[in-house]
Amino acid sequence: MVGLGASAGGLEALRSFFNEVAVNSGMAFIVVVHMAPKQPSLMPELLQKVTPVSVSVAKDGQTIEPDHIYVIAPDKEIRVFEGKFQLLDVLDKRATLPIDQFLRSLAHDRGANAAAVILSGTGTDGTLGAKEIKAKGGLVLVQSEDSAGYDGMPRSAANSGVADIIVAPEEMPQRLSHYFSHPEKALKKQPAAASDQRDWLSKIFAILRTQIGHDFSLYKNNTLLRRIKRRMELNQIAHYEQYVRYLRENPAEVQALFRELLIGVTHFFRDASSFQALKANILPDLLGRINADGTFRAWIPGCSTGEEVYSLAIVIRELLDTHPHPINLQLFGTDIDDHAIDKARQGLFPAGIAADVGDDRLKRFFIKEGESFRIRKEIRDCAVFSVQDLIKDPPFSRLHLLCCRNLLIYLNSEAQKKLLPLFHYTLTPEGILMLGSSESIGGFSNLFTVLDKKWKIYKRREVPQALRQQVDFPSGPSAPDMVAEGALADRPAKQKVNIAQMTQQAILDQFAPTAILVDANGNMLHVQGRTGKYLETPSGPPTRNILDMTREGLRIGLSSAIRAARSSDKPVQRRKIAVKVNGNIQLVDLHVSPQHAPEALSGCLLVVFEDAEAAIAQGSPPGDEGHLHQEANRIAELERELQNTRESHQIIVEELESSNEELKSINEEMQSSNEEFQSTNEELESSREELQSLNEELQTVNAELQSKVEELSAVHDDMRNLLNSTEIATIFVDNNMRIRRFTPEATTIINLIQTDIGRPLQHVVSNLSYKGMIDDLDDVRKNLAPKEVEVQTTDGQWYKMRILPYRTTDNRIDGAVLTFASITEQKSAQQLLSTSNLEMQQAGVFIRKIFDMNADPLVVLEQEGTIVLANSAFTDIVKTNPEKVTGMDIFKINSRRLWWADLTANLKGALEKRNNFEIITGKRSSSKTKGAYRVIGQIIRLDDDWPHCILLRFAKIG
Numbered sequence: 001m002v003g004l005g006a007s008a009g010g011l012e013a014l015r016s017f018f019n020e021v022a023v024n025s026g027m028a029f030i031v032v033v034h035m036a037p038k039q040p041s042l043m044p045e046l047l048q049k050v051t052p053v054s055v056s057v058a059k060d061g062q063t064i065e066p067d068h069i070y071v072i073a074p075d076k077e078i079r080v081f082e083g084k085f086q087l088l089d090v091l092d093k094r095a096t097l098p099i100d101q102f103l104r105s106l107a108h109d110r111g112a113n114a115a116a117v118i119l120s121g122t123g124t125d126g127t128l129g130a131k132e133i134k135a136k137g138g139l140v141l142v143q144s145e146d147s148a149g150y151d152g153m154p155r156s157a158a159n160s161g162v163a164d165i166i167v168a169p170e171e172m173p174q175r176l177s178h179y180f181s182h183p184e185k186a187l188k189k190q191p192a193a194a195s196d197q198r199d200w201l202s203k204i205f206a207i208l209r210t211q212i213g214h215d216f217s218l219y220k221n222n223t224l225l226r227r228i229k230r231r232m233e234l235n236q237i238a239h240y241e242q243y244v245r246y247l248r249e250n251p252a253e254v255q256a257l258f259r260e261l262l263i264g265v266t267h268f269f270r271d272a273s274s275f276q277a278l279k280a281n282i283l284p285d286l287l288g289r290i291n292a293d294g295t296f297r298a299w300i301p302g303c304s305t306g307e308e309v310y311s312l313a314i315v316i317r318e319l320l321d322t323h324p325h326p327i328n329l330q331l332f333g334t335d336i337d338d339h340a341i342d343k344a345r346q347g348l349f350p351a352g353i354a355a356d357v358g359d360d361r362l363k364r365f366f367i368k369e370g371e372s373f374r375i376r377k378e379i380r381d382c383a384v385f386s387v388q389d390l391i392k393d394p395p396f397s398r399l400h401l402l403c404c405r406n407l408l409i410y411l412n413s414e415a416q417k418k419l420l421p422l423f424h425y426t427l428t429p430e431g432i433l434m435l436g437s438s439e440s441i442g443g444f445s446n447l448f449t450v451l452d453k454k455w456k457i458y459k460r461r462e463v464p465q466a467l468r469q470q471v472d473f474p475s476g477p478s479a480p481d482m483v484a485e486g487a488l489a490d491r492p493a494k495q496k497v498n499i500a501q502m503t504q505q506a507i508l509d510q511f512a513p514t515a516i517l518v519d520a521n522g523n524m525l526h527v528q529g530r531t532g533k534y535l536e537t538p539s540g541p542p543t544r545n546i547l548d549m550t551r552e553g554l555r556i557g558l559s560s561a562i563r564a565a566r567s568s569d570k571p572v573q574r575r576k577i578a579v580k581v582n583g584n585i586q587l588v589d590l591h592v593s594p595q596h597a598p599e600a601l602s603g604c605l606l607v608v609f610e611d612a613e614a615a616i617a618q619g620s621p622p623g624d625e626g627h628l629h630q631e632a633n634r635i636a637e638l639e640r641e642l643q644n645t646r647e648s649h650q651i652i653v654e655e656l657e658s659s660n661e662e663l664k665s666i667n668e669e670m671q672s673s674n675e676e677f678q679s680t681n682e683e684l685e686s687s688r689e690e691l692q693s694l695n696e697e698l699q700t701v702n703a704e705l706q707s708k709v710e711e712l713s714a715v716h717d718d719m720r721n722l723l724n725s726t727e728i729a730t731i732f733v734d735n736n737m738r739i740r741r742f743t744p745e746a747t748t749i750i751n752l753i754q755t756d757i758g759r760p761l762q763h764v765v766s767n768l769s770y771k772g773m774i775d776d777l778d779d780v781r782k783n784l785a786p787k788e789v790e791v792q793t794t795d796g797q798w799y800k801m802r803i804l805p806y807r808t809t810d811n812r813i814d815g816a817v818l819t820f821a822s823i824t825e826q827k828s829a830q831q832l833l834s835t836s837n838l839e840m841q842q843a844g845v846f847i848r849k850i851f852d853m854n855a856d857p858l859v860v861l862e863q864e865g866t867i868v869l870a871n872s873a874f875t876d877i878v879k880t881n882p883e884k885v886t887g888m889d890i891f892k893i894n895s896r897r898l899w900w901a902d903l904t905a906n907l908k909g910a911l912e913k914r915n916n917f918e919i920i921t922g923k924r925s926s927s928k929t930k931g932a933y934r935v936i937g938q939i940i941r942l943d944d945d946w947p948h949c950i951l952l953r954f955a956k957i958g
Contacts, residue, residue: 001027001028001029001030001064001080001106001110001113001114001115002027002028002029002030002114002115002116002117002176003030003032003099003102003103003106003114003115003116003117003129003133004017004029004030004031004032004117004119005032005033005099005102005103005116005117005118005119005121005125005126005129005153006031006032006033006034006119006120006121006153007033007034007120007121007122007123007125007150007152007153008034008120008121008122008149008150009120009121009148009149009150010033010119010120010121010149011043011046012120012149013119013120013143013147013148013149013169014031014033014047014119014169015046015047015050016168016169016170017117017119017169017170017172017173018047018050018051018053018069018173019050019051019170020170020171020172020173020174021051021053021069021173022173022177023052023053023067024067025053025066025067025173025176025177026066026067026180026181027066027067027176027177027180028064028065028066028067028068028069028070029053029068029069029070030058030064030070030072030078030080030102030106031043031047031069031070031071031072032072032078032098032099032102033071033072034098034121034125035072035074035075040074040713041057041071041073041074043071044056044057044071044757045741045757045758047069047071048755048757048758049734049738049740049757049758050758051069051758052758052759053067053068053069054067054068054069054755055068055069055070055071055755055758056068056069056070056071056754056755057070057071057072057073058070058071058072058073058078058085058087059073059085059087060085060086060087061084061085061086062084062085063083063084064080064083064084064085070085072098072102073087075089075090076088076089076090077089077090077098077101077102078098078102079101079102079105080102080105080106080109080110081105081109082109083109086105097125097128097351097352097354097355098125099118099125099126099129099153100125100126100127100128100129100350100352100355101129101355102129103116103126103128103129103130103132103133104128104129104132106129106133107129107132107133107135107136107138108132108136110136110138111136111137111138112136112137112138113138113180114133114136114138114139115133115138115139115140115141115176115179115180116129116130116133116134116138116139116140116141117141117142117143117172118130118140118141118142118143118153118154118157118163119143119148119153119154119169120143120148120149120150120151120153120154121148121150121152121153121154122150122152122153122371123152123153123156123350123351123371124152124153124156124350124351124352124371124372125153125350125351125352126153126156126157127153127156127157127160127162127350127352128267128350128352128353129352130142130157130160130162130163131160131162131265131267132265133162134162134164135265137226137230139164139165139176139179139180139234140157140162140163140164140165141163141164141165141166141167141172141175141176142154142157142158142163142165142166143166143167143168143169143172144166144167144168145158147168147169152371154166156350160305160343161259161339161340161343164234165234178236179233179234200240200241200244201221201224201225202217203244204228204243204244204247204257205217207244207247207248207254208254208257208258211251211254212254212255212258214258214336214389215389215391215392216261218391218411218412218414218415219261219410219411219412219415220409220410220411220412221412223410224261227257227260227261228243228257228260230260231243231253231256231257231260235253259337259339262335262336262337262340265406266303266304266305266307266308267307267353267356268307268310268311268349268353268356268357269311269356269357270307270308270311270356270405271437271455273455274405274434274437274455275311275312275315277452277454277455277457278312278315278434278455278457279315279318279319281451281452282432282451282452282457283315283316283319283401284319286400286401286432287316287319287320287323287327289430290327290400291325292325292326292327293325293326293327293328294327294328295327295328295329295330296316296327296328296329296330296400296401297330297331297332297396297398297399297400297401298312298316298330298331298332298399298400298401298402298403299331299332299334299395299396299399299401299402299403299426300312300331300332300333300334300403300404301334301335301388301390301402301404301407302334302335302336302390302404302405302406302407303333303334303335303340303344303385304335304337304340304344305340305343305344306333306340306341306343306344306345306347306383306385307349307353308333308403308405309331309333309344309383309385310347310365310375310379310383312331312401312403313329313331313379313382313383314361314365314379316329317329317365317378317379317382328382329382330382330384330539331382331383331384332383332384332385332386332396332539333383333384333385333386334385334386334387334388334390335385335387335388336387336388336389336390337387338387341385341386341387344383344385345385347374347375347379347380348369348372348373348374348375349366349372349373349374349375350371350372350373351371351372351373353366353373354373364376365378365379384539384540384541386540386541386542387541387542388542390407390419391411391415391418391419393537393542394532394535394536394537394549395422395425395426395537396426396537396539397425397426397536397537398426398428399426399427399428399431400427400428400431400432401431401432401434402423402426402427402431402432402433402434403434404423404433404434404435404436405434405435405436405437405439406436406438406439407436408435408436408439409436409438409439413442416442417442417443420441420442420444420447421444421447421471422471424444424447424448424460424461424463424471425471427460428460429460429462430459430460431459431460432451432457432458432459432460433448433457433458433459433460434455434456434457434458435456435458436456437454437455437456439456440456441458446461446463447460447461447463448460448461449461471532512528512529513529513608513609513610514528514529514530514531514533514534514608514609515527515528515529515606515607515608515609516528516531516546516606516607517595517601517604517605517606517607518546518562518604518605518607519603519604519605520566520603520604520605521545522545522546522547522562523544523545523546524544524545524546525604531609533551533579533581533586533609533611534550534551534554534579534588534609535549535550535551536549536551537549546558546607547559547562551579551580551581552579552580553577553578553579553580553585554577554579554588554590556651556652557574557577557590558574558590558592558607559651560574560647560651561573561574561590561592561607562592562605562607563651564592564647565592565593565594565605566594566605569594570594571591571592571593571594572591572592572593573589573590573591573592574589574590575589575590575612575640576588576589576612576641577589577590586611587611587612588609588610588611588612589609589610589611589612590607590608590609590610591606591607591608591610592605592606592607592608593605593606593608594606723743724743724744726743727745727822728743728745728819728820728821729742729743729745729746729748729749729799729819729820730742730743730745730746730817730818730819730820731743731746731750731752731761731817731818732806732815732816732817733761733777733806733815733816733817733818734806734814734815735781735813735814735815736760737760737761737762737774737777737778738758738759738760738761739752739756739757739758739759739760739761739764740757740815741757742757745820746820748767749766749767749768749793749799749820750764750765750766750767750768751764751765751766751767752764761774761777762774767793767794767795768791768792768793768794769791769792769793769794770789770791770792770801772789773791773801773818776789776801776803777803777816777818780803780804780805780816781805781813781815781816784805784813786802786803786804786805787802787803788800788801788802788803789801790823791820796824797822797824798822798823798824798826798827799820799821799822799823799824800820800821800823801818801819801820802818802819802820802821803816803817803818804816804817804819805817847869848869848871851869851870851871852871852872854871854873855873856873856953856954856955856956857870857871857873857874857876857877857933857952857953857954858870858871858873858874858951858952858953858954859871859874859890859951859952860940860949860950860951860952861890861907861949861950861951861952862949863948863949864889865889865890865891865907865908866887866888866889866890867885867886867887867888867889867890868886868949869886870882870885870886873954874954877954878893880893890907891907891908906919906935906937907937907950907952910937910939910950914939914948915939916936916937916938916939917936917937918934918935918936918937919934919935919937920932920933920934920935920957932956932957933954933955933956933957934954934955934956934957935952935953935954935955936952936953936955937950937951937952938950938951938953
């Protein structure tokens with residue numbers, strides 16, 4: 001599963017990303033963006049336009065499927081649990097960080113099968129979630145700052161050191177595909193023999209120790225192997241031998257592997273119940289044993305970016321608020337990762353810590369700086385951070401609390417056996433040791449008493465000297481690491497050890513005094529023997545200078561001896577120097593000898609420490625002479641000590657004078673710097689006013705944009721309702737025939753569903769019998785001429801399909817619009833009309849046949865006298881062509897027969913009065929009727945809406 005987080009400028013980044021995602025990638029993508037509350041999201045539609053992968057809004061309880069893109073719903077927080085979405089209502093819209101919360105749940109649910117993608121956006125949301133993904137073995141990709149519209153989120157994630165890949169969005173899908181498809185198949189083909197594994201793993205350890213200066217040989221191999229395999233997958237390397245060579249050729253990869261091995265899982269108040277147990281049950285008693293104005297000392301090794309140190313400081317500070325007398329607080333946070341220590345010293349954390357710290361503590365102990373929180377000065381000043389390798393660097397001492405949580409689980413049993421006695425030594429009587437919930441003291445139950453079994457809190461036991469395990473004091477970096485740059489020449493390659501060398505080494509280890517090789521400035525170059533009785537690590541940043549590490553009482557004598565040896569270039573001795581060791585006084589003889597040979601050691605000094613035993617006079621003369629001899633020796637010894645004291649005093653005076661001159665110079669520089677700071681402060685104040693003005697302008701622009709968004713939303717609603725109310729099926733497509741939008745009525749014609757938006761129209765099954773729709777679309781898009789076609793569906797429904805070009809406001813063609821108007825009823829009426837017309841035509845033919853069969857002249861007239869129908873007998877008596885008689889005005893027919901007996905007058909009267917009539921026409925006299933006709937006029941009455949007609953029948957008389 002791939003979780004993508006974006007904010008401002010994220011839409012373009014998401015488009016670029018999904019435009020390159022393959023349809024069958026096998027991955028599920030969950031998009032979490034910062035959305036305006038109570039505003040509908042168009043994100044699914046916008047993303048569907050650029051990818052063929054199905055895009056939908058995540059639903060509560062929905063099973064996450066591969067090859068799908070899911071978008072967070074508005075006003076919801078999203079989590080993943082057992083492969084399903086869990087949607088939650090947003091409780092506090094001001095403080096919510098949806099990307100962090102989602103990525104954390106994704107990390108815990110999918111582990112190494114999860115990936116985080118941090119894209120363009122302001123603020124720091126996503127950084128803490130990406131840390132969780134990285135800690136669980138997942139992949140973290142961050143958009144490059146130069147390709148991001150807003151680089152706040154990408155920069156925060158990159159600066160945290162968790163980014164595995166930093167590229168542009170369009171390059172990410174291919175990296176993801178390769179990473180998740182580049183399995184451990186090739187790795188499993190590696191030789192499984194333990195000797196082979198030790199061989200190449202030792203080579204990697206050697207490379208790291210040479211280039212980085214840290215030895216990982218005491219770490220658990222399984223953890224290291226998992227992290228090394230991950231780097232191999234990222235670099236597309238299948239064989240361990242190839243990776244060893246790649247490390248040797250690429251120093252940057254050595255640094256990347258070092259960071260990979262040091263991934264720290266930490267956040268504020270991790271395992272909050274453990275801090276509560278510490279606050280309620282352990283710390284009150286511990287603080288109660290410290291005198292007024294005393295100092296509470298705590299050491300937190302493996303502190304990573306400092307969250308645990310500050311968490312502990314906050315808890316103790318809350319207790320000190322109600323403590324009866326003032327107590328100073330001093331916490332030492334150390335880690336092997338210098339990058340993490342730098343972040344801890346800054347004390348600046350992303351906004352996502354609000355979920356772990358809580359509102360009350362956030363207001364009291366943090367200051368809001370932009371999108372981040374900075375720890376307040378009262379907490380920052382009590383914490384000291386330094387780079388330290390717990391295994392090889394000297395420890396802190398006189399500790400009341402040692403909090404070493406979730407560090408021992410990464411070390412093998414040999415390292416744990418070395419560290420636990422060391423922890424016992426560093427604690428004060430009844431001091432407290434706190435381990436991680438998965439760690440224990442193992443076989444050292446005689447050194448500690450269990451106080452809290454669940455949270456692994458122990459109290460230091462007082463053990464008789466004879467029963468104590470030997471403490472293996474770290475004496476500083478090993479020889480290769482302690483060589484100052486340019487101080488010593490390269491050593492020859494390791495040669496085969498013989499018996500003589502082994503014997504010499506045994507003598508050195510068992511009988512030779514403790515010796516340290518230093519340069520002219522007192523920086524240690526090599527250590528021989530145990531130095532714990534003479535040196536200890538001071539508070540503050542780690543140091544290699546021997547004068548900074550001397551125990552109480554030794555500093556002045558050693559400083560003067562080094563100065564004297566350096567100035568005189570001769571060996572110098574200081575005898576019976578009183579050194580305070582664990583509450584006791586130890587007399588030490590000190591020897592400082594300049595080195596001249598071999599040439600590589602020229603300019604260096606050899607410092608040798610020897611424990612001085614009390615002088616016992618042997619063979620002294622008895623009686624008064626012996627007593628006088630002892631007094632003389634004592635006086636000589638006191639004179640030597642007085643002389644040494646005078647020399648030391650003179651050296652101190654010279655050093656003070658030199659320091660005074662340096663302080664004067666520094667004071668002048670500080671005054672100059674102060675003036676520069678004042679000038680800078682004025683410039684910053686001016687910049688702040690400009691930024692405030694700019695912020696006001698941005699607020700105005702934001703309000704205008706919000707108004708435009710609301711207007712656009714209203715127009716969108718109006719358009720949707722308009723399209724739905726017309727009941728006309730409408731489909732919008734782009735220039736690539738991809739579906740943009742459609743109305744619900746369109747689903748009855750073409751089998752469309754909501755997720756088809758963005759798919760090509762030709763890929764969707766149509767219910768039309770007409771097969772030329774796609775060709776017509778392409779023709780309209782090319783020729784820009786609208787087109788109308790009557791089409792029929794497979795179930796017999798008729799539609800008028802109309803295709804028009806889709807024109808934008810700038811008159812640019814950006815697709816086409818299809819509308820389908822139902823014409824099924826019109827088609828039915830048209831069919832019925834055609835049938836009626838055919839029947840009428842057949843009836844007219846039938847009537848005319850009947851008219852023509854009648855021997856009497858017959859004619860049908862309209863109300864105005866226009867001939868509607870006449871038979872052939874009538875056309876014969878009026879001498880008119882039968883084909884031309886229809887439509888003629890009977891009053892304009894030139895035939896004398898119609899005028900006999902004033903037929904015209906009777907006909908007009910009958911038409912006007914709508915009365916039947918009967919007349920004789922063609923009669924000249926009463927005695928002569930040959931050639932006369934009886935004309936019978938009968939009104940044909942239709943319904944009231946139709947005009948009346950008259951039927952004339954001419955019956956021949958005689």
